[in-house]
Amino acid sequence: MKTAPASFTQDAISRTKEILGAVNGGSMGAYTDSIGISVVRDHIAEYISKRDGYPASPEDVFIGTGASGCIKSIMKLVLTMDPANKPGFMIPVPQYPLYSACCSEYNAQLISYYMDEANNWTLDIAELERAYEASKSICTPKAICIINPGNPTGQNLPEENIAEIIKFATRKNLLIMADEVYQENIWGDSDKFTSFKQVLRSLGPDHESQPLASFHSISKGFMGECGLRGGYCELTNFLPEVKGMLVKLISASLCSSTIGQAAISCMVKPPTGDAAELYKTETHAILESLKERALMAHSKLNEIPGIQCNDLQGAMYAFPNIDIPKKAVDVAEGRGIEPDFLYCSELLESTGNLCGARKRILAVSWNLPL
Numbered sequence: 215m216k217t218a219p220a221s222f223t224q225d226a227i228s229r230t231k232e233i234l235g236a237v238n239g240g241s242m243g244a245y246t247d248s249i250g251i252s253v254v255r256d257h258i259a260e261y262i263s264k265r266d267g268y269p270a271s272p273e274d275v276f277i278g279t280g281a282s283g284c285i286k287s288i289m290k291l292v293l294t295m296d297p298a299n300k301p302g303f304m305i306p307v308p309q310y311p312l313y314s315a316c317c318s319e320y321n322a323q324l325i326s327y328y329m330d331e332a333n334n335w336t337l338d339i340a341e342l343e344r345a346y347e348a349s350k351s352i353c354t355p356k357a358i359c360i361i362n363p364g365n366p367t368g369q370n371l372p373e374e375n376i377a378e379i380i381k382f383a384t385r386k387n388l389l390i391m392a393d394e395v396y397q398e399n400i401w402g403d404s405d406k407f408t409s410f411k412q413v414l415r416s417l418g419p420d421h422e423s424q425p426l427a428s429f430h431s432i433s434k435g436f437m438g439e440c441g442l443r444g445g446y447c448e449l450t451n452f453l454p455e456v457k458g459m460l461v462k463l464i465s466a467s468l469c470s471s472t473i474g475q476a477a478i479s480c481m482v483k484p485p486t487g488d489a490a491e492l493y494k495t496e497t498h499a500i501l502e503s504l505k506e507r508a509l510m511a512h513s514k515l516n517e518i519p520g521i522q523c524n525d526l527q528g529a530m531y532a533f534p535n536i537d538i539p540k541k542a543v544d545v546a547e548g549r550g551i552e553p554d555f556l557y558c559s560e561l562l563e564s565t566g567n568l569c570g571a572r573k574r575i576l577a578v579s580w581n582l583p584l
Contacts, residue, residue, distance in 0.1 A: 223492075225485035233476050242472045248465040250277030250446070251472070254479045258446050261482035266412040274449045276460070277478065279470045281395050281431035281445035282312050288391060288427045288447065289316050291460050292356040302353035304345060304388070306337075308533060310365045323353035331535065334524050335369035339378050346386055357389040358382075363396040363407070363528025368508075370405050370527035376413045384424045390414075392428045395445070396529040398435035401505045405527055411450055426450040432477045434530070436500045444474025504530065 236253040238244045249255070255272035262270035278284035294301055302323035305313045317324040327345035330338045337360070349355055360379060362371045371379075383390045392410035400407050411428055414421055431445035449457060485493050508526045515523040515534045523534035538553045546556040558569040 223485070223487070223489040225487045225489035228487075229479065229483075229485070233479060237472065242476070244472070246469045246472055246475065248467070248469050249461060250275070250470065251475050254475045255446075257479045257483040258448070262409075262411065262448060266409055266415065268412065268415040270411075270448060274452070274457075275446055276449075276464060277444070277446045277470050277475050278464070279443045279445070279467075279474070280433055280440075281393065281429040281447075283443070283467075283470065284427075284429050284445050284447035285312065285391065285393065286316055287460065287464055288389075289320060289322070289357075290463060291456070292389060293320055293322065294354075300353040302349050302355040303391075304342070304349075304355060304358040306359065306361060308366050309359075310361055310393070313359055323349065325349040325353070325355060329364075329367060329369075331367075331524065334527070335364055335367040335533075336371060336375045337379055339382055342379070342382050355386065355388060357391050358386075359391040359393065360410070361393040362410075363394075363399060364531070365393075365396065365529050366531040367533045368524070368526040368529050368531050370400055370402065370407065373408050373413055376408060376410055377417060380410065380414055380417060380421060380424060384421050390424065390426045392426060394428055395431040395434040397430065398501065399504060399530060400528045401508050402525070402527050407528070411448065414450065423451055425452055427452075432474065432481050435481070436497050436504075437477065437481055439474075439477050442474040442477045443471050444476075444478045446478060508532070 232253055233251060234240045234242070236251050237246055252272065254277065255275045258275045258277075259270040259272040262275075276284070276287075278287060289303065292301055300321070300323050302325045303313065303317055304325045304327055305317070307326045307328050314324050316322070325345050325348075327337070327342050329335045330341070342358070346355055358379070360371075362376075363369065364371075380390065382388075390410060394407075394409060397407045397409070409428060410426055414424060414426055426449075428448045428450070429445060432442060433440040433445070449460075452460075484490070484497075508530070511532045512523055512526045515521050515532060520537045520539070521534050522537070523532050526532055536554075536557065538557055542556060543553045546553040549556070562568055
């Protein structure tokens with residue numbers, strides 16, 4: 215039987231010792247601190263500091279059961295017990311359905327704002343204003359959620375658009391929830407990922423009290439370790455008493471998966487010794503493969519008559535616009551069904567391909583996530 219030094223790289227052995235040394239009892243089967251293993255939170259803070267060029271503190275980081283667990287904790291934090299003061303969450307359309315499901319679960323108000331497909335799925339401030347004002351009669355808007363890079367729209371928001379969103383949130387006294395789990399999946403040759411934290415810090419003192427919760431996960435990017443359930447949240451400009459309440463809320467769940475927390479460490483702090491070259495080679499191969507498939511999906515979709523797909527800048531999705539002919543619309547109306555349902559059902563019957571849930575964006579066109 216091989217001993218550990220013969221079976222594993224020194225990088226792997228050193229990291230294992232480092233993490234186990236920070237876990238109670240030195241066992242991966244033990245409970246950890248509710249907010250996460252201290253050394254892993256140190257690694258996360260180091261990663262964020264290097265990425266953004268601004269300091270990050272492990273005291274502002276907590277680890278959850280995937281990014282979704284962290285998102286749910288933050289949403290719970292802003293709920294109210296007053297039925298006359300229903301909290302509202304501004305959620306993009308199209309969106310990842312976690313947010314609408316949580317709004318239903320928590321009896322919160324879903325405030326839909328529509329992304330600007332004509333401008334590669336950026337956020338139009340006039341549309342944000344419309345959605346906010348329209349919701350005030352039925353709820354108290356508490357937060358705005360942004361998914362960047364986009365799921366399912368595949369955009370990578372430019373810095374100027376992120377700055378506009380932050381300024382809007384500051385004017386409206388809204389918490390920003392930045393879902394950034396696809397930050398490694400950037401496909402444009404000249405594009406780069408810019409975090410909300412980085413832009414917020416660059417805006418200066420006028421926004422130094424703007425609260426921001428940023429999320430990342432091992433489920434996406436180049437790792438794809440969905441079942442390990444590891445994600446983290448960084449809190450920016452949260453008051454100490456609010457952070458204290460959040461810790462109490464998180465503590466009710468004891469802790470997240472220790473295996474998932476170890477995987478987060480591997481993601482945010484790559485090896486630098488004898489495993490470094492293999493890590494770089496494998497990571498590059500995975501990202502290049504994903505990029506190749508994204509570009510192929512974009513190219514092939516745009517070859518199909520009646521289908522138009524924006525450039526795919528990031529994430530793992532294409533969200534094409536399907537121009538359904540008037541004759542098909544008339545057939546659907548004659549059957550008493552929506553045109554997109556007709557399209558999806560006939561596609562299923564004729565090809566066996568199942569499209570996702572319908573996402574009607576404009577009055578004359580329909581979009582389907584692929």
